[in-house]
Amino acid sequence: MQHHAALRKALGKRLPDGLILLRGGRHIPRNGDVDFVFRQTSDFLYLTGVEEADCFLLIDPRRDRHTLFIPRIDNYHRVWLGHVPGPREAKTLYGFSQVLYSDQLESTVKKARRGYRKTYADEKVCGKWREVPRLPNRRAQLRDALDELRACKTEDEIELMRRANAISGRAHRKVMSSARHGQFEYQVQAVFESESLTAGLKQLAYPSIVAAGANGAVLHYHRNNARLNDGDMLLIDAGAECGGYAADITRTFPVNGKFTNRQRDIYSIVLRTQKTCIERARPGVVSAQLHVLSMTLIAEGLKSLGLLRGEVSGLVEGGAVRLFYPHGLTHMLGLDVHDVTGGRKRRMANPTKIPVRFVARLEPGFVITMEPGIYFIKALLLDPALRRKHRGSIDFTKAEKFLDFGGVRIEDDIVIQPQGPPLNLTTVPKEISDVEECCER
Ligand SMILES: [Mn+2]
Known part of the structure; x- marks a missing residue:
């Protein structure tokens, strides 16, 4: 009051x-x-x-x-x-x-x-x-x-977001531990939503994305009606709101609880990228610079797997990496899941060469998401014009072998601190060993 x-x-x-x-x-x-x-x-x-x-x-x-x-x-x-x-x-x-x-x-x-x-x-x-x-x-x-x-959240607002995250986080852990092959995506959705509702959060912050296998490559997948297959990954992007304040959390985990080598390879690149970008999210840093950093780390990783080739800076500036990572790294979070970005005084020119939607100098009290991802998207990888444009940088024959893979996204919600690394509000396992432990059957 x-x-x-x-x-x-x-x-x-x-x-x-x-x-x-x-x-x-x-x-x-x-x-x-x-x-x-x-x-x-x-x-x-x-x-x-x-x-x-x-x-x-x-x-x-x-x-x-x-x-x-x-x-x-x-x-x-x-x-x-x-x-x-x-x-x-x-x-x-x-x-x-x-x-x-x-x-x-x-x-x-x-x-x-x-x-x-x-x-x-x-x-x-x-x-x-x-x-x-x-x-x-x-x-x-x-x-x-x-x-x-x-734009800048008060202690009271951060407390509400912490609660939204704690309960949504518990629901994510329940999803990890209970998902089984043979189930439908909507049944997983029901587990998440039931946990949130049971804990008293009556409203979701946005429609849940529950995407098994290749569906994980559909960025705003909402059908949630396919079956979970043994050997596939499941991507779930879901969050409840508390007092109107959103949690926005994504996890990707193997349906059978054990990462294959291929899943481990892709997942590790995304995880390392996310952790590095979180560590660097401090006052004064421009969000667009972090986005470029995330593109660079993902390009390095995909290059080490042989999916990309050539100079990393060229893969980032030339846009080849965007075929695998075609969305933003971060957005503001608050009463809206894509919250207001701060008013005229904070508006600034993009200091990078990469077109990015969210450009802001981070300030203490900003709550933002960190959500890099890697996807294998048919619409992009099979597009003749894009194939011509990037044929020097992308091994398309290799990439086509991943078309059944879907995607990996890992998303946490963080609070920028006056000094030092941010406060991470999200408490869902993301290290491979922790995810496997949470998935234990
Ligand atoms: Mn998000």
């Missing part, structure tokens, strides 16, 4: 010259009388902790007054929804000095606008905003202030 109040105050300090108005999430209809499962918008959750739909938040920074608006509930709602807190109860529940009904929004804003020349209203407010007296709206500045605030 105090945490959210402090964040509202901090936002008010950044935008002291206008009324700040945000709209929370609304129910999204799925069909008939059924809505999709409600998830509060991340900005609203950040500033209020309120998990109910159809609310508004008004911050009057000059008078340091924060008002929560809740929908007016009648007996019809009470019959269908059960108890819904009214204004008095919501005040103590959410720690607001003022809670009103949303039909009082217009008159409240009319009074509060005196002395202000602008507003900072969320894009979602706009429909409602038309009904209230207009002031020039600086929406982009609101977005920017929220991005800046949300």
